[in-house]
Structures are given as C-alpha cells and as structure tokens.
Amino acid sequence: MSEWDVTALAALHDCKQELEDREVVRWLRDTTRAMWRPNAERYQPSHLFDTPRGVAGLAWENLRERMLAEYRAAYHPWRTRGVRLTVPHGSLLIHAGDLAVHVIKAPGVRLREPEWNRFIWDTSAARHTAAIRNAGMDALPLPEIEGQLAFDFEIPWSGVCPTWRELFFVWVGDATGLTAGWLGLPGLGRPRWLAVTSLWRDEAAGVDDGARDVPRIPSGPPFSERDAPEVTVSLKRQPGEAAR
Amino acid sequence: MSDQPTRVAAASRRRSSGRVEDFDCRRLAVARRLACMSRAELARHIEVTPAAVTQYEHGLTRPTTTALARISFALGMPREFFCRGLNIPEVRSSTAHFRSLRTTPANRRAQALAFGELALAVLDLIERYVDLPPVRLPTLDLSAQPSQAEIGDAAGRARKALGVDSGPVPHVVRLLEAHGVLVVRLPADGFDPRVDAFSSSETASGRPLVLMSPLKDDKARSRFDASHELGHLLMHTGVEAGSRIVESQAMSFAAEFLMPRAEIEDNLPTRVDWETFHALKRHWGVSLRALVYRAHKLGRLSDPSYGRANRQLKQWGYPEPGPLGPPEQPSVLGAAAELVELRGAGLSTLAEAARIPLGTLHAVVAAGRSDRPRLTIGV
Numbered sequence: 001m002s003e004w005d006v007t008a009l010a011a012l013h014d015c016k017q018e019l020e021d022r023e024v025v026r027w028l029r030d031t032t033r034a035m036w037r038p039n040a041e042r043y044q045p046s047h048l049f050d051t052p053r054g055v056a057g058l059a060w061e062n063l064r065e066r067m068l069a070e071y072r073a074a075y076h077p078w079r080t081r082g083v084r085l086t087v088p089h090g091s092l093l094i095h096a097g098d099l100a101v102h103v104i105k106a107p108g109v110r111l112r113e114p115e116w117n118r119f120i121w122d123t124s125a126a127r128h129t130a131a132i133r134n135a136g137m138d139a140l141p142l143p144e145i146e147g148q149l150a151f152d153f154e155i156p157w158s159g160v161c162p163t164w165r166e167l168f169f170v171w172v173g174d175a176t177g178l179t180a181g182w183l184g185l186p187g188l189g190r191p192r193w194l195a196v197t198s199l200w201r202d203e204a205a206g207v208d209d210g211a212r213d214v215p216r217i218p219s220g221p222p223f224s225e226r227d228a229p230e231v232t233v234s235l236k237r238q239p240g241e242a243a244r
Numbered sequence: 245m246s247d248q249p250t251r252v253a254a255a256s257r258r259r260s261s262g263r264v265e266d267f268d269c270r271r272l273a274v275a276r277r278l279a280c281m282s283r284a285e286l287a288r289h290i291e292v293t294p295a296a297v298t299q300y301e302h303g304l305t306r307p308t309t310t311a312l313a314r315i316s317f318a319l320g321m322p323r324e325f326f327c328r329g330l331n332i333p334e335v336r337s338s339t340a341h342f343r344s345l346r347t348t349p350a351n352r353r354a355q356a357l358a359f360g361e362l363a364l365a366v367l368d369l370i371e372r373y374v375d376l377p378p379v380r381l382p383t384l385d386l387s388a389q390p391s392q393a394e395i396g397d398a399a400g401r402a403r404k405a406l407g408v409d410s411g412p413v414p415h416v417v418r419l420l421e422a423h424g425v426l427v428v429r430l431p432a433d434g435f436d437p438r439v440d441a442f443s444s445s446e447t448a449s450g451r452p453l454v455l456m457s458p459l460k461d462d463k464a465r466s467r468f469d470a471s472h473e474l475g476h477l478l479m480h481t482g483v484e485a486g487s488r489i490v491e492s493q494a495m496s497f498a499a500e501f502l503m504p505r506a507e508i509e510d511n512l513p514t515r516v517d518w519e520t521f522h523a524l525k526r527h528w529g530v531s532l533r534a535l536v537y538r539a540h541k542l543g544r545l546s547d548p549s550y551g552r553a554n555r556q557l558k559q560w561g562y563p564e565p566g567p568l569g570p571p572e573q574p575s576v577l578g579a580a581a582e583l584v585e586l587r588g589a590g591l592s593t594l595a596e597a598a599r600i601p602l603g604t605l606h607a608v609v610a611a612g613r614s615d616r617p618r619l620t621i622g623v
Contacts, residue, residue: 038548041515176514215520216510223412223467223529224568229422233579234375235587 008194011164012185015099016197019167019183022081022096028103028169029181029200031070035062036173043109043175056105059173063103064092091126094169101167101183102130111174111201116184119192130166131186134194164194178202262308266327269303274332275319276301277358280351290314322601329599332365333448341476341485341494343440343469352436356455359435359608360442362600363428364449366608367577369598373587374580379424379451382406384478395479395493399500402478412528413502416470417456417572425452425477427470427574428611432458443473445481452477456571462563464531466571471498502530503538512539516553522566532564533557578613 004012019025036059043055064087071078071085078085084095094101104127106114121127164185171181180201185194276286276297283301287294290311299305307315316323335357342353367376382405384398406419413419417427430439435458443454454473460466475497480490508528512535513520521535528535536557540550557564581591591609595602 038546041546041549042552044516047518215513215517218411218508218511218524218527220411222527223414224526226409226412226414228415228418229407231377231418231422231576231579232375233377233576233583235583236373236375 004193004195008164008185008187009197012167012183012195012197015164015167015185016183016199018099019096019101022083023077024081024083024094024096024101025183025199027067027070027078028094028101028171029179031063031066032171032173032179032181033177033202035059035066036171036179037177040109040173040175040177052107052109055109056107060103060105064090067092067094089126091124093126099165099167100130101169102127104168104170106170106172109173109175111172111178111180113180113182114170114172116193116196117191119186121186121188121192127168127186130168131188131192134164134166134185135188136163169199170196262310263306264309264312264326265306267300267306267312268326268328268332269301270332270334271326271329272315273301274358274361275315275321275325277351277354278362279319280355281319282351286315286318289318324599325601327599329597330365330369332361333368335361335364335444335447335453339446339485340442340444341473341480341490342442343472343491348436348438348440352439353442356430356435356439356442359430359611360428360444360453360455361447362604363455363577363608363611364426364447364451364453365598366600366605367426367451367580367612368449369594370577370580370584373584373589376576376580377422377424381423381425381445381452381477386479389489390479390493392496395496396500396505398479399475399497400504402474402497403501403504410504410507413467413471415572416467416474416502417574420454420470420474421574421576425454425474426577426612427454427456428577428608429456429571429574430458431607431611441469441473443476445477456574461571462531463568463571464525464529464534467529468498468502468531468534470572471501474498474501499534499538499541503528503534505542508538509542509544512542512544514544516545516549516556518556525566525568529568532566573614574612575614576612578609581609581613 016025039055039059039062043050045051067085068087070076082097086093086095092103094103104119107118108114121131166186168184168186169181170184171179173179181199182196183199184196186192187194276283281289283297284294287297290297290307291314292307292311296305296307296311300307300311312323312326315326337354337357340353340357340360342348370376382402384401386394386398390398403413406423408419420427437459439457441455441457441460443452445452447453454470454477456466456469460469472494475494476485476490479493479497483490508524511520511524511527516536518532521532524530524535525532530538533554536545536550536553539545540547545553584594585591591605592602595605598605
C-alpha cells in the first residue's frame with residue numbers, strides 16, 4: 001500500500017462516502033462481479049490462446065453495456081439518486097452529483113493490488129483531462145513565480161483544498177472470477193495518483209470454500225480398471241447326473 | 245324350417261374345414277410386428293378384412309390354410325412358425341419405456357418390442373438347458389412423484405443393493421445381466437435407427453428386458469443408456485410409460501447411479517475446463533455431455549458456462565472427442581447358447597423344437613452376445 005497525501009486521502013474518503021450514499025459503489029461492485037464471473041470462466045489462455053489484454057477489452061465493453069442496460073431500464077433508481085451515466089467517446093462515465101467516475105481495468109488477470117505508479121494518462125484523452133481537472137489546471141492559470149520555470153514545480157499549495165471531483169474506479173479480476181475494486185484520485189506529475197482507497201476485495205469465504213473451486217482429482221482406479229461383475233451361466237444337471 | 249339349424253351347422257363345418265388346426269395367434273402378432281406391418285396392410289396382402297386379422301391375432305378364429313400360406317409369404321416366416329411351439333411371452337407396449345416415444349413411429353416401436361419378445365422366448369428356451377442368473381433386482385420404495393433428492397437416494401440404495409462399491413460402476417450391462425435382466429442389442433439392419441434404448445419390467449416371462457440401441461457406438465452412452473433403463477426397471481413398474489416426467493426421473497437416476505453426487509461433486513470443474521472433463525470421462529466412464537449436465541445440475545457450472553459448453557458439444561457432435569471404446573455388450577444370451585451347443589444340442593435342433601427359423605434364432609442370440617464374453621461358465 002502506498003503512502004498517500006493525507007489531504008487528498010481525506011477528500012477521497014468524502015467522495016467514496018458520497019458514492020456509497022448514492023449506492024454507486026454497490027452498483028459498481030455488483031456489476032463488476034456479475035460481468036467478470038462469466039468472463040473469467042471463458043478465459044482460457046492455454047486452450048484458446050486468450051490474453052489478459054483480450055479479456056480486458058471484452059470485459060470493458062461488457063461492463064459498459066451492463067451498466068447502460070440497467071441505467072436505461074424502465075424503473076431504474078439512479079436518476080432519483082442524482083446519478084447519470086454517459087459514454088463519451090465510448091468510455092463509461094458515471095456522474096454522481098458533481099463527481100465524475102471513470103472506469104479503468106487494471107492490467108492482468110490477478111487479484112493483487114495494481115502497481116499504481118505504472119499507470120499513465122497519456123494514452124487516453126479522457127483520463128488525461130480528468131487528471132488535469134484534479135490538478136486545477138483548467139480553472140485558473142498557475143501564478144507566476146519569479147525565477148522559476150513553468151514546469152519546475154509541483155502543484156503549489158494555495159492554502160485552499162483543491163476541488164478533486166474526478167475519480168477513477170479501478171478494478172481487477174482473477175481467473176477464478178474473484179474481483180477487487182479501488183477508487184482513486186488521478187493527478188498530474190508523480191505520483192500519478194493523489195490517493196487511492198479500496199472499495200472491496202472478494203475473498204474466498206474460507207480455505208475450504210476456496211479449495212472447493214479447484215476440482216479434486218478422482219481417487220481410485222477408473223471404471224475400465226475395476227472388476228466387472230461376474231455372471232454365472234451353467235448347464236443344468238441332467239437327471240441321473242446327481243447320482244453319479 | 246325345422247332343418248335350419250342343421251344347415252347353419254353344415255355351413256359352419258364347411259367354412260371351418262379349411263382352417264388350420266395348429267395355430268398360435270401370439271406368433272402371428274409377433275411376426276406381423278417384426279415385419280413392421282399394420283393389420284390393415286397384412287389384410288390387404290392376404291385378401292381378408294382387417295377385422296379378420298384382428299380375430300386371428302386375438303385367437304377368436306383361425307386362418308384358413310390358404311390365408312396362412314399368404315400370411316407366411318407376406319411376413320417372410322415359414323408356416324411352421326405359426327404353429328404352437330415355444331410360447332412367446334408378451335411385453336405390452338404400455339409397459340415398455342421407450343426413450344424415443346415421440347420421435348419413433350408406433351410400428352417401428354412395435355417391431356423392436358416384438359424382437360424383445362422373441363429374445364425372451366429364446367432365453368426361456370435356452371433356460372431349459374442352462375441355469376441363468378436369477379432375477380434379483382432390489383425393490384425401491386418411492387413415492388408416486390419422487391423428488392430429485394428421493395431419486396438420488398434411490399440410486400444410492402440401488403448401487404448398494406446391486407453390490408456396487410463407491411466410485412465408478414465397472415460394467416453396467418454386465419451388472420444388469422448378473423441380476424437377471426435380459427439385455428440385448430437391437431440388430432442394426434432392418435430396425436429403425438430412431439428406436440432408442442427401451443426396457444420393461446413387466447414381461448410375461450417375469451424376466452426384465454432391456455434393449456439397447458445399435459447406433460450408439462460409444463461406451464459412455466451405452467453405459468448411461470443401461471443405467472437409464474435400470475432406473476425404469478427399479479422405479480417405474482406399473483407406471484405409465486412415455487411421459488417426460490418418467491423419462492426425466494430415469495435420467496436423474498442414471499446420473500446419480502453413475503456419478504454419485506457425494507463422490508463426484510468435488511471432481512467437477514467450476515468453469516468449462518475440457519481437460520478436467522476429459523479426465524473425468526475416462527475415470528467415471530460417462531460422456532462429456534453427461535458430465536457437463538451434471539456439473540450444471542450440481543451448481544458447479546453457471547448458466548452461461550453451461551450454455552457455452554453445450555454449444556461446444558453441439559459443434560463437436562457425435563461421436564464426441566475422447567471416445568472410450570465400443571459400447572458395453574450383453575453376453576448372457578450368447579454365452580448360454582454356446583453352452584447349449586457344447587452340450588450337443590445344436591441351435592438348429594432348438595430352432596426346430598421351438599419352431600423358430602434358424603436365421604431368426606441366430607439373430608436373436610447374436611443380439612445378446614458379446615464379441616469377447618467374460619463369463620464364469622460352470623459345466
């Protein structure tokens with residue numbers, strides 16, 4: 001677990017609380033689980049030469065379509081909760097109040113926590129813009145400080161908590177169908193994240209239940225090596241045979 | 245007017261004078277159904293009314309010698325076949341559990357049933373010379389509409405009563421034969437391939453009968469079929485045959501009989517893992533399809549996975565990958581016939597005594613003969 005900026009982490013927890021109040025966290029968790037389980041089942045790298053990137057692409061679309069389908073359902077509760085779903089440029093974007101939640105699938109098919117410092121925003125305009133907004137760079141121009149170059153400093157502390165409203169929901173899933181999710185505040189510079197907090201992590205209910213998902217190898221000989229029942233067929237004794 | 249009764253009696257005598265004396269109505273019914281001919285068709289062939297054929301078959305009247313000659317020609321059986329000889333026990337169609345009831349024409353089912361009757365008769369004949377395994381099937385007390393759990397429990401009790409240890413059943417057909425069931429495989433030629441396996445526990449001879457399909461050239465499927473028919477024999481005596489419920493119950497019985505839940509549940513994968521399914525197929529001696537169905541039924545495979553697995557199985561079709569070898573073969577009838585021949589009473593002698601054509605007798609014995617019998621023969 002990384003050491004996050006205390007202020008950003010506090011703000012992130014406020015955001016998380018707001019998302020929980022609006023049941024967005026539950027929605028994300030339930031939909032991610034429901035979406036990932038069948039994808040994990042059909043993920044077969046050894047037989048079908050599936051790749052983590054391939055299943056990630058499919059899962060990304062599945063999650064978007066599932067959430068959209070629920071959002072568009074006749075009696076969905078999301079509008080009354082102040083939740084809106086959009087898909088700018090095909091990417092899922094959840095608006096909850098003034099929060100904007102982008103969805104990211106962390107690389108790999110494992111349940112471990114992602115390596116946060118390996119995320120980059122340059123490959124996606126939407127993510128890059130979100131990070132810029134969190135940095136407050138799209139609001140007011142940075143104040144000029146004499147003797148310093150424009151990019152020679154981190155975001156200066158203004159004494160006022162910046163408005164961090166752009167959130168990234170990051171999820172992972174493993175080959176057995178378990179999932180985990182985090183909520184993060186993206187930022188510019190390094191580290192890429194201002195703060196990250198866990199939303200959930202699926203655990204096998206216990207060692208036994210975990211083992212239950214792994215097929216046990218049958219014991220004993222197979223049917224073909226077992227003794228077949230004996231069928232006795234014999235000639236009847238003829239009259240007089242008994243006397244001999 | 246006074247001699248009217250006399251004239252009627254004379255006319256009756258004239259009519260009856262040409263009628264055959266030695267006639268077995270049951271044999272006519274068997275031969276007609278074996279030839280896959282309706283009563284109306286036979287009536288047209290022999291130039292009598294369909295009602296007359298019905299009367300012949302019910303023993304209300306006997307055919308004339310001319311009509312019998314025509315019957316013999318139409319049905320391809322020698323005249324002697326229709327004489328009283330070996331009794332051919334009846335298996336009423338209402339007691340025969342056909343898996344393919346809805347997809348097979350009635351006359352084709354009747355044809356297969358007639359073959360089964362003939363096999364029972366031949367076994368009766370051979371049993372005069374040979375001691376066969378007595379019928380020792382357990383009685384399972386089940387409610388009229390048993391639940392899945394009750395059926396599962398019944399299958400477990402059946403395994404125990406039949407002496408099956410835990411784990412896979414070694415040889416299902418042999419197990420049935422060891423407990424007195426007559427198992428024969430329908431000949432591939434002359435019978436409708438759509439006629440699937442069927443069974444009846446209510447035969448006139450008292451010996452339960454199982455007929456296996458000749459087309460399922462696969463060990464896994466033959467084992468499941470035999471277990472399915474065992475389910476009918478143990479659970480459905482006196483139950484009207486043919487309903488989907490009854491067939492489904494036999495299916496559940498077979499699944500539990502071959503793959504007991506308590507033993508296989510942990511073996512089954514929770515995802516479509518064909519490597520594991522193939523290993524289980526080799527261990528339990530069941531098809532991939534049966535394993536996938538079982539995994540879904542026991543909650544190991546989710547609905548989407550089950551659907552995906554079935555699409556793959558459908559794409560593979562039959563025979564499915566990883567064959568286990570030729571189907572399990574019956575052997576008792578063939579082995580018993582061999583013993584009779586060892587004794588010196590050739591099959592031709594038996595055929596003559598039973599008034600069954602030798603070719604027909606050979607066909608019946610072949611249907612109950614394994615290529616490589618593995619029997620304990622006591623002389």
